[in-house]
Amino acid sequence: MKKVLKNCLVINENLSVEKRDLYVEGEKFVDFVDGDIEDMNSMIVMPGLVNTHTHAAMTLFRGVAEDVALSEWLSDYIFPRELKLTEEDVYIGSLIGFMEMIKNGITTFVDMYFFPHAVAQAAKDVGMRGIVARGLADVDGHGAEKLKECENFIHEYASDPLIRGGVGPHALYTCSNEYFKESVEVAHSNDSLLTFHLLESPSERNDYKARSDIEAVDFLNSIGAFDEKTIVAHGTHLNDEELELLSQCKTTISYNPTSNAKLGNGIAPIPKALSKGVNITLGTDSAASNNSLNLFNEMKFGSLIQRAYKKDPTMMKIKEIFKMATCNARKPIPFDVGKIESGMLADLVVVDPNELSMIPQKYFYSHLVYSFDVTAIKKVMIGGKWVYDGDFCNVNTQEVIERFEKTVDSIDSRI
Numbered sequence: 001m002k003k004v005l006k007n008c009l010v011i012n013e014n015l016s017v018e019k020r021d022l023y024v025e026g027e028k029f030v031d032f033v034d035g036d037i038e039d040m041n042s043m044i045v046m047p048g049l050v051n052t053h054t055h056a057a058m059t060l061f062r063g064v065a066e067d068v069a070l071s072e073w074l075s076d077y078i079f080p081r082e083l084k085l086t087e088e089d090v091y092i093g094s095l096i097g098f099m100e101m102i103k104n105g106i107t108t109f110v111d112m113y114f115f116p117h118a119v120a121q122a123a124k125d126v127g128m129r130g131i132v133a134r135g136l137a138d139v140d141g142h143g144a145e146k147l148k149e150c151e152n153f154i155h156e157y158a159s160d161p162l163i164r165g166g167v168g169p170h171a172l173y174t175c176s177n178e179y180f181k182e183s184v185e186v187a188h189s190n191d192s193l194l195t196f197h198l199l200e201s202p203s204e205r206n207d208y209k210a211r212s213d214i215e216a217v218d219f220l221n222s223i224g225a226f227d228e229k230t231i232v233a234h235g236t237h238l239n240d241e242e243l244e245l246l247s248q249c250k251t252t253i254s255y256n257p258t259s260n261a262k263l264g265n266g267i268a269p270i271p272k273a274l275s276k277g278v279n280i281t282l283g284t285d286s287a288a289s290n291n292s293l294n295l296f297n298e299m300k301f302g303s304l305i306q307r308a309y310k311k312d313p314t315m316m317k318i319k320e321i322f323k324m325a326t327c328n329a330r331k332p333i334p335f336d337v338g339k340i341e342s343g344m345l346a347d348l349v350v351v352d353p354n355e356l357s358m359i360p361q362k363y364f365y366s367h368l369v370y371s372f373d374v375t376a377i378k379k380v381m382i383g384g385k386w387v388y389d390g391d392f393c394n395v396n397t398q399e400v401i402e403r404f405e406k407t408v409d410s411i412d413s414r415i
């Protein structure tokens, strides 16, 4: 498929604007191609956003437990429900999650959950790109089979155009040290993305130290868990020395400000991490702890909460936070995304600059972070194909929603 998108206002990570035509051949942007012409009528065309930490299927649990602490939220509400989930439940929950992400301008995800084939199928059915990291834990005694499934999945999807496998040991409080080490080895031997929750809540550091007699970060460093293909989710309670280590290891932190705030887990030390050169990306976390899958919200809230906390309106600059939602994710993930440029994958979002949230147009770059309303998103392309143009191009929205509602009722009846 060859496409010419005429009259685009192209925005890249530095938030500069360029009025030009874009050329797409197959799944990539190219310098020039003679193809079907589509006039974009001076709409803004920006890179698709990259959500580097999510559990898409947990749309099934949106609103199920509010106003409780992380440990209670997990043990009393989430884990009992997750035990009852079928592969089909995870498929429909993931599908709704990916639809919401696309509608909100997200074109690539890093997901951690179980039933990886169901997650991948949901993504492919709606046309979404992502890394499916099989969530791993051995507290239930089934760690080995999960790790095998994870490795098989990585092999199976090694050359898929939209999906790659990843390794997702859930956290140090759900994985034994030995199992975590095996998981890291599987990631390394398959050259795969590794992602895990780290020091998300205030008690994790001391709880781990009491169990293992070593600091969590020191243990993870000793087993080689930090490198440029690692995404640490949260890192809310990392100290200066640990941030320095992550910087040296070129490890990425996925900053999830809304989830951290909602669960009362604190404010991640992102300005400090930036000053030490740590690569920062953004994540929504799940629809159960956020409750939206919207990175525009994360850009705004992630900036504001740091400024409020530090009483400093000059930190977390617009360009800095826009990069966190786009091109910074290129470092750890195996896809060339986050930038509109020849040779990169053609993942883009078309934004109407005439929407009320986008005017005055001459200051549009500020609006993308501070006043954006997703109703301004008119179309979304992933891998050279339109997946959203006011409605989803590949799935029947109403049918999916009806099936989703039935699934939620069915899960509740099993508890």
Ligand SMILES: [Zn+2]
Residues within 6 Å of the ligand: 053, 054, 055, 197, 233, 285, 286
């Ligand atoms: Zn998470």
